[in-house]
Amino acid sequence: MEEFNNKIEQYYVKKVDADKKSIYCHHDLMGELFTTTHKHDKAQLLYAEGDVVFVTTETKTYFLPARHLIWIPNGVVHSIHPKSESVMMRNLYFPVEKGEDAFYQNEGIYPVNNLLLQMMLFTNQWNGDLKKGSPNYVIAKAIKAILPQICLTNLPLELPLPKDVRLNKILRHIENNLGETILFSDVAHQFGYSERSLYRLFQKDLNMSFIQYYTIRRILKAIELLLDRKLSVKEVAQEVGYSSVPTFSNTFFKILGQRPSDYLNGENILKSR
Structure with a gap:
């Protein structure tokens, strides 16, 4: 080593x-x-x-x-x-x-x-x-x-690292349950917070809301799955907790600037040269 x-x-x-x-x-x-x-x-x-x-x-x-x-x-x-x-x-x-x-x-x-x-x-x-x-x-x-x-669009493909240790368990919970619909109210209750106090914790420590963090993490996982090329767009949507493919596609487009189907069909151009 x-x-x-x-x-x-x-x-x-x-x-x-x-x-x-x-x-x-x-x-x-x-x-x-x-x-x-x-x-x-x-x-x-x-x-x-x-x-x-x-x-x-x-x-x-x-x-x-x-x-x-x-x-x-x-x-x-x-x-x-x-x-x-x-x-x-x-x-x-x-x-x-x-x-x-x-x-x-x-x-x-x-x-x-x-x-x-x-x-x-x-x-x-x-x-x-x-x-x-x-x-x-x-x-x-x-x-x-x-x-x-x-390079006019700086894509929001990053997640802040938590400074407050109290967030670690919550972020791990999100990570481990991306295939399910995670409600902010349920997370607050499960981890012993009021919705207002948990909202403030996310904003203060991560400078983003729970829903922003959750949405970006789902899309990042979706990109990984699309690149694996083992699942269809519909299956990828389900794996990251979206029951509606159009909703998933629209969210993906807002963050990445292209549809998941277009990204799935992209060619690895430089790798082959």
């Missing part, structure tokens, strides 16, 4: 940040690789293909579905947990420049449109440092430059 952690440390510190002016590129199947908590001086663009990736910071767990990217500003402490060994991770690490757009200062998950997808395809054979002034550096710089213009 110590040798494994040393390899991770060497990769992220000695390689990514070794040349302060280069753009560092790393594309690879994750295998069983779990990237322990770390940070780097460069900002990171991470694109996932094939399955789900969990990115955990000090305050949140981000849920990165296939065919989406996450932007991680420099200096943000985080760990990376691929859901399966089939995940293809494509990373570009950018040095911070003066006067950058405010976009680059915030973490966020965004869908990848056709333009950005084709540009990512072009990086497929790259690995290591892209030296300033080289053709590949210019192309990578263009990828970074277009992000504020095309």
Whole structure:
């Protein structure tokens, strides 16, 4: 285990940040690789293909579905947990420049449109440092430059980590019963709260309501099930507690910007290249 952690440390510190002016590129199947908590001086663009990736910071767990990217500003402490060994991770690490757009200062998950997808395809054979002034550096710089213009919808695919230990049991209850309809009033009664006091606890500690947390968690589970490709959309809806497929589809669309059927039929383009 110590040798494994040393390899991770060497990769992220000695390689990514070794040349302060280069753009560092790393594309690879994750295998069983779990990237322990770390940070780097460069900002990171991470694109996932094939399955789900969990990115955990000090305050949140981000849920990165296939065919989406996450932007991680420099200096943000985080760990990376691929859901399966089939995940293809494509990373570009950018040095911070003066006067950058405010976009680059915030973490966020965004869908990848056709333009950005084709540009990512072009990086497929790259690995290591892209030296300033080289053709590949210019192309990578263009990828970074277009992000504020095309990444207009920061998807709410993250859940805050509770600070109040009283919430842990409640959140585990939600996690363990996603296939059932969970009523806020029932949860409050079961765990000995008035509805008003439990509402305040969610808002104060997680900065969101119970229903917001519950809805996002159901949709995140639905994405996992869709990517497994073992269940139909109707069956996925039932697995996350929706008796109505249209209601499930509408909720999925509001959060992810596409219908579950479209997401289910999406192709793993980069993985096959």
